Amino acid sequence: MSSSLPAPGGGRRRTLDTAYLVLASLYVAGLVLWLLLGLLPPLAASSSATMEVLSRLARGTGSVATIAHGALMAIPEAAGWGIVSVEYAFSILNLGLGLVLLCRRPRDVVPRLLSLGFMGTAATFNAPSHVVFHLLVNAPLVTAVHFTFHIVSGVAYVWAVILFPDGRLPVTVGRGGRDTGLLALVTTIAIAVVCYRSSFVAHPPFFVAFFGVLIPVAGIPAQLVRLRRFEPGMPQWQQSRLLVIALVPALAAASVWLLARAAGWTWVASVVEANFPTVFALVPIILAVGILRFRLWDVDRLVSRGIVFAGLAALVGIAYGAALLVAKWLVGDTSLVGAVALTAVAVAAYPVRRLGSRLANRAVFGERLSPPEALRVLAHQLTSSGDPARDLVDVVVAATRCSGAALWLLDGTELVRAAAAGAIDEGPTRLPLVGDSEDAVRAALAPAPCEPVRHDGRLVAALTLAVPPGIRLPRVEQSLVRDLAAHAGLLVTNARLTRDLARQLVVVRTVADDLTMSRAQVVAAQDTERRRLERDLHDGAQQELVAALLRIGTLTSRSTEEISSQEIGDLRRLLGRTRTSIAELAHGSPPEPLVRRGLAGALSESATTLAAAGIAVSVDDRTAGIDLPSEARTALYYCGVEALQNIAKHSRARQAVVLLGADEHDIVLSVADDGVGIRSGAARAEPGLEHLGERLAPIGGTARLATTQTGVTVEFRVPRVPSPPEALS
Template sequence: MLGAPPSRTRSRSGASSASSVRCSRWPRSGLSAPRSPRRPRSSSDSVTGIGLGPNESRPLNDISFFLFFLTIGLGIPLAAGVAILKYRLWDLDIVLKKAAVAAVLVILIVVAALALLGIVGGIVVGPLSDNPAAMLLAGLSIGLLFWPLRRVARLIADRLVYGRRATPYEVLTEFSERLTETYSTQDVLLRMANVLHAATGAATATVWLRIGSDLRPAAWWPADADAPPALRASTGPLPELPGDLAVEVRDQGELLGALVVAMPANDPLDRSRERVVQDLAGQAGLVLRNVRLIEELRASRQRLVKAQDDGRRAIERNIHDGAQQQLVALAVKLRLADAMVDKDTVKAHDLLGQIQQETSRALQDLRDLARGIYPPLLADKGLAAAVEAQARKSPVPIAVEADSIGRFPQEIEAAVYFCVLEGLQNALKHANSTRTTVRLAATDGHLTFQIADDGRGFDTGAAAYGTGLQGMADRLDAIGGTLEVTSAPGQGTTVTGRLPVRTAS
């Protein structure tokens, strides 16, 4: 009885040994022993402390994830909105769509090109594998195919993304063809703006024209766009104009105007379209010169008609207020004298003496009025004598240097005479001069006159022609002459007129 337990103990240990032997043989057969089930983690096990472990949750964990997703969900849209509003990227979706289309298109074309190059390379290089020189030549030929394929890919991408856009040659050809079909100056400039708009894809295209000292928008496209205000411009550099690119238009060194484009935000200006604008500006010089000449001629005619109307009204006013009133008074006094002849001979004689004096004054007024229309001395003695007679009436000393000029056609002498009178009046009213000189000369088929004073002068670049100078310029321009004004503050003013003439027969 006492020996039984030890025998059971040995049997268990033997069984345990056998089991351990069997377990040690599991790996040899490629199998593993079954694992015992894992017991649950007790409270005594270690934890992360912030709730990031399995089956763990902490308030800091929940708040952190909430703030993270709140930042992603609201921060990115808000940042995009701020960027769009700040930089006015209203067409950002169009930019992204075009970029995506262009990228996909380029990738497809590159893959197709690589496949083509691989096929051609396999066909060509295989038979020539024993000839190194031929293989090198074939490799260079295949490599040279990359550049034209790249250009084709770029052209296809531009065409699909941006649509059809004319080449610079097509733009210039279309511009020339449109010019041959138009006659109105406004239509010419409007067509020019239309071509410029279509060639560059601009939001607005404006043609600026310089007339006198003003640079004004002459035509723009789209036609319903708002026109910018006119600007002051000299013959020097082009002033700053509203737009992304402004190219000046010159002819023989003279500033005639400018071509200006404003691009949309989703399609900025590139070098090729900048060259298109420059090429159009190079072709537009003669067009703008012709348009400007027509506009200046139209404006000059309007000013001449207005000046003639003003002159007629001035004559009518002078006759009504001067000679007419004098003649009415003379008629009344004649009736009084006639009534007094039989009653009071002495008073009648006195009244007739007054009538004689007033008749002489009325006659002198009529002569002065006629002299303003066309002076009799100018018709009888010529330009030099008429100018000298007028200079003697001036309160400021005026020297006349005529150089023994001869007679000229009536319209030439009248134009120069009235221009000289206008120049003398300007010097008397504005120059505050102590001496004025009038020079008349006829050389090389041209008659030149000059009015120079030693007055205070003015800045010709900052001040436009007044009514008097503009009238002189219009009068000379009507007969083919030119007017030039030279002045500076504190250095006096010199007005020079020059016009072609022929000696009167």
């Protein structure tokens, strides 16, 4: 819970620890001496033997004689054994808690401070010892002990409630370590001075002011900062909440005391001062509970009962005093006053005890719901939206002393954890199950205790509980868990149906997504095929039809006698190739010239159409021995045909050169002419070039155009090795 003191080195650490233990031992010895000092007057008043021993010692010299003389002088002022018992019950409680922390956590910051604070308040709140002390003359040892307890208990308590539980300041002051250390030193000196000066004023009012106002005002804001820093339910959040719960009663009592003094109600202030040690006893008890619960050892029901006893004693004492005053005011100073007061306290004792028990269980075990409330909450959550499995385990943790709970659903040959709350270890969420009997479920979930959950007599789930070591659930809570499990059968069945429905919805959504994707793929494939046909028609059959139109135009400009049979045969063959190209497109086959003559031959055959326009074309093939992929060969063929047709239509060139070559990475096709170039420019060239680029893009190719005053050169590149589809995308 609390951080250990820094260990700069093994030897130095051992030296510091040894020095602390020696000083703490002297501190305990001084406390024992101080408490024995207060017992001497009542012992002497009730025992002649003690009186004789003290008288004999008082006739001597030295410190012992001084103490014996002071004890004898305090006999007339000695209180009765009833008051002495109450005083020493508080002192022994604080002494015991302080010794426990000293022995169990001697190296942690907060336990050290709490140990010193507990033992110091055991001395400073002890009124019988103070009576003897004020009658002593020239007793330096007792005086040193007295001042030590006042200073150490005040300083230790203030810093304990500020640093609780992790030994660190809740906020950083100024620029960090130096400013924080300086502020801590100044604060410690100020508290020490205040505690030192308290030895010279009336102690009961000072105790209420210091321990009821200053300590809560220091501790509660520090813990509220921590509560905002952590999520509810976390161990650090619960520890800070415990301290706030412990300090609130003391602050409330001190507030009543301040109002009474301001209003002049001295009798109310006196009642608060007399009962304040009982109220403040809650602080060490609950602080110890925080240490016990979260770090040192496990808490059992005795701690809860201790809190109930301390709270009940405080409330009964205050209630009895108030009842006496009210009864005296109502019936006067008669023998009925005591009877009326006792009756009022007796009537209030049972509900107060039940309330105290519930508050103690909430502080120690985290219980927030009584059994009837737990069943009502579960019934309400069954009818509301949300996570029913989570609601069940939350209710179990809130209504019992379990530190955690988990709900496991039977799912065929497995147990599936549906929900968990509280301190449940992060482990597998699925466990193998051999059989579906209750014994099989218990064996799979062992060693955790579990309660079967049934619906219509069929085992549907199991509720596992995390119970802190040393804690045993009382019968009422065991019965509550069985009732919750019985009511949870319908809840689990609904959860299972909801889960199955969610699975079916996931399947339906997956199928719908697949159908949507398939439809999109079909549409995309159709669109791709449409664009391919469009490109092939444009680059193949369309170009051949254009060439045929050019020849027809040339022939129609001449007379019939000037047209030779060879020219008519060439035109017939050209139209035949066009028909063949269209048929190939319909069947998805590559162009017939490409299949028959290869890329260079097919380009040479297409170049003959330029002869009719008076353009001389030369084809230079430098790719001998290079194996071209079929997709690259077809794409380059269509691009070359498109470039030749553009020369025939637009260039007014006299000659053109087709060069088919290769470099280290690409196959390169360039088509150049000596025509007029592209004077009106890019507006006409870019659409055609973009179209050719789209044809080459699926196989990783590119198209580039260069124009000068003496012609145009178009260059097409495709990789020698086909690119993978993911690289193209």
